[in-house]
Amino acid sequence: MTEHLRAxxxxxxxxxxxxxxxxxxxIPTETVYGLAGDARDGRAVARVYAAKWRPAFNPLIVHVADAGAAEAVAVFDDAARALAAAFWPGPLTMVLPLREDAGIASLVTAGLETVAVRVPAHPVARTLLAAFGGPLAAPSANPSGRVSPTTAGHVLDPETGLGGRIAAVLDGGxxxxxxxxxILGRSAPGWQLLRPGGLAAEAVEALLGQPLAAPEPSADQPTAPGQLSSHYAPRVPLRMDADAARPGETWIGFGEDGPLTLSASGDTVEAAARLFDVLRRADARGQPIAVARVPQAGLGAAINDRLRRAAAPR
Structure with a gap:
């Protein structure tokens, strides 16, 4: 049985x-629920991979309580410290050189010489990190490649989640x-966007005073989480940038009213917050899914990245 814990x-x-x-x-974070294990304990990290059926070549993000704890894990320069000061706690992960004395299990980094690290903003996650007193490796708390969870109920679902496969879920709403x-990584002469996400790239570029290098095409050996070509996928086929649903398809709208709409007002922030929940509800209907066009600006870049991977061949 998976324990359902109150926050x-x-x-x-x-x-x-x-x-x-x-x-x-x-555990809850401001982005999605993460499946946390002690990042210093190889057996615990192996349990994370096993529960998710996650490929062992796909690295994990290390969640820490504050920037000081992050510097105990990764090597920071002035630019990384400036990003941390501006956007932590929050939905930013940086891929940085791993400290030799970090004590992080090698499974976390998938054998790479870099580590992905972030300081989450969710108050429950922060309280738990303080109570635990160490770094937590935490990918999204869902079967690998499937739709990410944004509620405890998504995690507990025995068919589409991890109910019965993990010790507990801490419910933070x-x-x-x-x-x-x-996710950002270093790229001469600046930074590269490794994965669009909950922090708009425009905000990062405004701070850095230069554009981010574009993400590279997905590879079989990712350098950061979320780079596999097929990811975040429902069980049924998905078609994005659609003008309308075809016969037999479930429609997900944007900028219009409807039973399954990302945002009736066309707000990409609202659409990002609703994306995975709406995908799960559409998936439950058992029909192919068609999704309306979402603009690329702001969090639209992250939404479209997830939809492209959800629509990729499996």
Whole structure:
């Protein structure tokens, strides 16, 4: 049985105790629910991979309590510190050189010399990190390649989630951002956008004073999470940038009213927060899915990235 824990002092203490014992626990963040394990414990990290059926060559994000804890794991330069000061806590992940004395299990980095690290903003995640007192490796709390969870109920679902496969879920309510973090990596002479996400690339570029290098095509050996060509996928086929539904398709709209609409007002922030929940409800109908066009600006870039991967051949 998977325990369903309230986000109160008793629930947080129980979650911290399970993590200290090497178990894995789904936790809320502002982006999506993450499946957390002690990033220093190879057995715990292996349980994360096993619960998700996640390929072991796909690295994980290390979640830490603050920027100081991040610098104990990764090597920062002045530019990385400026990004951390501006956007942490929040939906930004940086891929940086791994410190030799970081103590991070090699499974977390998939054998790479870099580590993905972030400081989450969700108050429950922050309280748990403080109670646990160490770094947590936490990919999204869903079967690998499938639709990410934005509520505890999504995680607990035994068919589309991880119910019965993990020790517990710490219920912090719906995730306010709704898509995974933006991932940046160093790229001469500046930074590269490795994955669009909950922090708009325009905000990062405004701080840096230069454009981000574009993401490279997906490869069989990813350098950061979320780069596999097929990911975030429902069980049924999906078609994006559609003008209308074809016979037998479930329609997901944008900028219009309807039973399955990302945002009736055409707001990409609202659409990002609703994306995975709407995809799950459409998937439950068992018909192919058609999704309306979503503009690329702001969080639209992250939405379209997820839809492209959801629509990719599997």
């Amino acid at each position: 109160d002092p008793d629930g947080i203490a129980r979650a911290a105790a399970l993590l200290a014992a090497g178990e894995v626990v789904a 719906p995730c306010p951002v709704g898509v995974e973090s933006t």
